[in-house]
Amino acid sequence: MPRRGGLPAPAAARRPPPLLRLLLRLLLLAAPLQPGRGLNLCTSGSASSCEECLLIHPKCAWCSKEEFGSTKSVPSRCDFLKNLIANGCAGAIENPRSSSSVAKNVPLSSKGSGQTHLDVTQITPQKVALSLRPGDRTSFRVQVRQVEDYPVDLYYLMDLSLSMNDDLDNIRNLGTKLAEEMRKLTSNFRLGFGSFVDKNISPFSYTAPRYQNNPCIGYKLFPSCVPSFGFRHLLSLTDKVDRFNEEVQKQKVSRNRDAPEGGFDAILQAAVCKEKIGWRKEASHLLVFTTDDVPHIALDGKLGGLVQPHDGQCHLNEANEYSASSQLDYPSLALLGEKLAENNIHLIFAVTKSHYVLYKNFTALIPGTTVEILHKDSKNIIELIVKAYNSIRSKVELTVWDSPEDIGLTFTATCQDGLSYPGLRKCGDLKIGDTVSFEVSVEARSCPAEDTSHVFTIKPAGFRDTLEVTVTYNCLCGCTGLAEPASGKCSGNGTYACGLCECDAGYLGARCECEEGAGGETQPGLCREVEGKPVCSGRGECSCNQCVCYESEFGNIYGPFCECDDFSCARYKGVLCSGHGECHCGECKCHTGYIGDNCNCSTETASCVSSDGQMCSGRGNCICGRCQCTEPGAFGETCEKCPTCPGVCSTKRDCIECKLFNSGRLDNQTCQKHCKDELITTVDVLKTDDPNAILCAYPVNNCVMKFTYSELASGKSNLTVLKEPACSSAPSAVTIVLAVIGSVVLIGTILLGLWKLLVTIHDRREFDRFQSERTRARYEMASNPLYRKPISTHNVEFTFNKLNKSYNGTVD
The missing domain is CATH 3.40.50.410 (von Willebrand factor, type A domain)
Incomplete structure (x- = not known):
């Protein structure tokens, strides 16, 4: 098995095993764009070939120039395009990009029945060709129309x-x-x-001989029927x-x-x-x-x-x-x-x-x-x-058929309202003739084992029209086809390709100059990442001044100093990187659509969109692909259930009006969409003693319609509604006049009665006081001082004497 010069592994372990290609392919969005701002994934990814470099990150490029960098820094050939150009490799860079092209694009039809069968087109384009480099996204747009008068x-x-x-x-x-x-x-x-009943075998049907021609024999309500x-x-x-x-x-x-x-x-x-x-x-x-x-x-x-x-x-x-x-x-x-x-x-x-x-x-x-x-x-x-x-x-919903496992697809719907909905592949509330579009983003996660192409299909559910997508992979570098076997550039002991030597079995070194097992001066310091650290991080041996990493039953150990592996990352439920990412040097590099230390958090939001098109019904946040309800009392997969939320009675009222009475502000299509989980029953008498039910009421033509609302364990909403609104009959004018007169008379009578009662009480108190004083009084005989007797008596002598005394100037 030939080995590339400068690889940190001898024998079977010296060239990074095939799983390393799978490992390196996924270091996508986390890479910094400039060295010096953190980890440069291109230079630190231990790429030992042009193909491995292309798998590290879509922004990594490979320099195939013969004299480039130091013999020790083999990964330096793999770097950002800007850095390679700055380092003098402008004319020998391998950096393929993903691309898309439309192979067939018949315009959308406007009508169905008026055209021939082959003329009716409801999706465009019909064929798309993609050339994908792993990790490098490309996209194309799909338009779909429900044509008028379709058979x-x-x-x-x-x-x-x-x-x-x-x-x-x-x-x-x-x-x-x-x-x-x-x-x-x-x-x-x-x-x-067509029609059906059931399998004509026991125990599903009556199979006794007497039931063969008439399984209803002995059934009094319907004594005759046909065989099952x-x-x-x-x-x-x-x-x-x-x-x-x-x-x-x-x-x-x-x-x-x-x-x-x-x-x-x-x-x-x-x-x-x-x-x-x-x-x-x-x-x-x-x-x-x-x-x-x-x-x-x-x-x-x-x-x-x-x-x-x-x-x-x-x-x-x-x-x-x-x-x-x-x-x-x-x-x-x-x-x-x-x-x-x-x-x-x-x-x-x-x-x-x-x-x-x-x-x-x-x-x-x-x-x-x-x-x-x-x-x-x-x-x-x-x-x-x-x-x-x-x-x-x-409605229009896109489905995907035969999509390869290493292909990632994301959709962004642009519906009839002109708004974009990332993560959605369907549109609703459409009218016949409406056209909607979808942005389809495609990414290859890895390269196939063989240089093959794949074909998958995108089609609207229930449509015969399809979009055929052909995928080819940009996984090979052009310089690989110019390889030189037994090249003098490799001391005659290897194949020269893309600026590096791939050593034959038994040889090591950047130019295949070292023979495996041969004696020679070794400098252990060249096999230490930092002075004071173990040689080859304690997970390998120093051979020909390069680290030869040990094999591990847990996975691959790699890196210039055996400092990295693909099995020491965080796990979720026992699965490395949750199965949604790849472990690289102790860190999970998540697939597109997942984030988190262990890649267990989905960024997909389609599952959080409620039936009314809102994210988490406007009552929560979409976190890791699931709604976290923030509105008190809200629950459900999309926080759509909230008996205590303001406005819930109004929302349920809309469903009652459109489903029961075919009225209200919701049209038929919107009603079916928003009220699909409402189970409505009508009753003559509304029970309000259920502690789990919310009582709601709203006015209807001077009457009141009442209903109760509760949530079922199945996730449905149970609405119990009065068959007829509760109305009170309006009183007549005569009744009102008589009521007013009667009220005045009644109030007057009551006031008079109160006045009479108060007067009576007062008189009784005065009379009682009079009686009391009368009993306490004591009388004696006397003449009235104002009374004068009719007979007067005069004493002349007395009068004379009195006058006389007055005359003498004295007083008696």
Whole structure:
């Protein structure tokens, strides 16, 4: 095995092992751009070849000039471009860059049905070629448009178990009515029909001989029905809707034993039997699945002895019946999702309200799937289908197929509002004809083991249009092709390439001048990083004045002084650098999209965007790809739940108005998006004694609509609403006048009564005081001093004497 001159390793360990290439490739964004400001990753990365240099960092370049730098400082050939030019290597630099080019770019179409099949284009460009250097990002732009009047193929798949008998009666003329509604949306509409029950084996169906022709024998409510079957394709897609009505009218229900149905068998056959169903390549594919019960899933078949997993193939016989029903297990959710996506089929679950939550959970596992609530008699099926179709056509989401593991993709969506959404690959609330664009950034994390190219596909979910991306890798230096075997520049003991010698086995040194094991003067100081430190950091031996690093069972030891390794970095849950980065010299160098000492923190924000398009519903911060709610009382994956937050009653009111009463400020599409997790029930009497429920009310036409709001363990919101607003009848004018008069009279009477009471109390007090004084008084006989008797008596003598005395001038 040849070895490059100047490498710090002899024998098998002397050239850095292949894992070192994987290690060095990922020192990306953390590198400083100028030496002297910290660690220069280019010069300290121990690159021993041009190819290894290119893997260290996208800004590192290699000098292939023969006389460059000192013989000791082999890594000095690997440096920033600016430094290499300054050091005199302007004409011999290897520094390839990533690039992108458009190979096919047909403009977007404006209409669908008015053009030929090959003319309809909903994504541009159609082919892109990328040349990637590891760590060096390049990008290109993709545009997607939901064209107007695009053809639609709709296959109606119905559960014909006994409980769906009333539904069957209500859809006997469905074809005509559905075609009328769908032709308002597209002029090119085709309709097909199929049915299912369950596998006709025990314990899923009645298999006793007496039940073979009529499994309803002994069932009093419905004594006659057809034999059980797995799946029947009854009508290929056609624009003759009368044939749909005819086929439906021929159908009769059957009976199975257990509650779950075999609907997943039917979905898979309807998806993969393209020729028999009649799916067109140039049309939107809708598969409407109607049922009132839960489905059997993978491994349920073992109950009936079916151990062979479903193979994902078409098994319709000449009678258009599923022939492998009794041989293969039920398909898994993953297999269903794969086959539906392969054939660009939008699956619409039309299920009864009691099973809505279960099928809603399925939609998270099967991309491109929607779920709607079906009334027990299927009377709302047309409204349901139109609603689901409009919902599908109102959004665009990019999916990636066959992407290599060493390729990193990031998306930035520019939706119809003109705003950019980093980390998102979908847009919603679109109208027919809207064009949205996505910036796709691509990065190669490493070089493939062989110099090969890869092809992957980007396509909008449910579209037939695709973007084919071809990737080639810029991993080889041009100077490598000019190698000189047994070159005199290498003392005849090695191959000269890119300015360095790659020594033959048994030789060492920058020019392969040292023979392995041969005696000679050794200077240990040249094998110490700093004076006083151990020779080769204690993890190697000094040979030919260069460190030969020991091998370790834990990983690679490397560096000019064996100072570095790729196994001493921080771990998360026992995984080195969390599996999202590479360990370089004791430090995790994280892959794009991750940060942190152990690379356990994702910078992806798509998972933090709530259904209303806000980051963490405006109630928290997105940290490490998860919402940290800051609003008191907020919780949920995107902080969307907050019973105590201001305005929550107003938000729930919007959902009640649009979902129950088809009114309010939200349109149909926005309502479906914002209120998808609201479970609304109506009651005659609203209970307000639940401590976990928030009571809300809002005015409606002089009345008050009341409802309660609470969160369920499933993450849904439970809204209980009064069927009718609480209203008080307005009093008449006469009633008001009489009430006023009565009030005045009543108040006057009360005031008079109070006055009379006070007067009476006062009089009684005065009378009592009078009586008291009367009893205390004592009287004696006397004459009235003012009384004069009518007879007067005069004493003349006395008067005379008195007068006489006065006369004498004396007083008696």
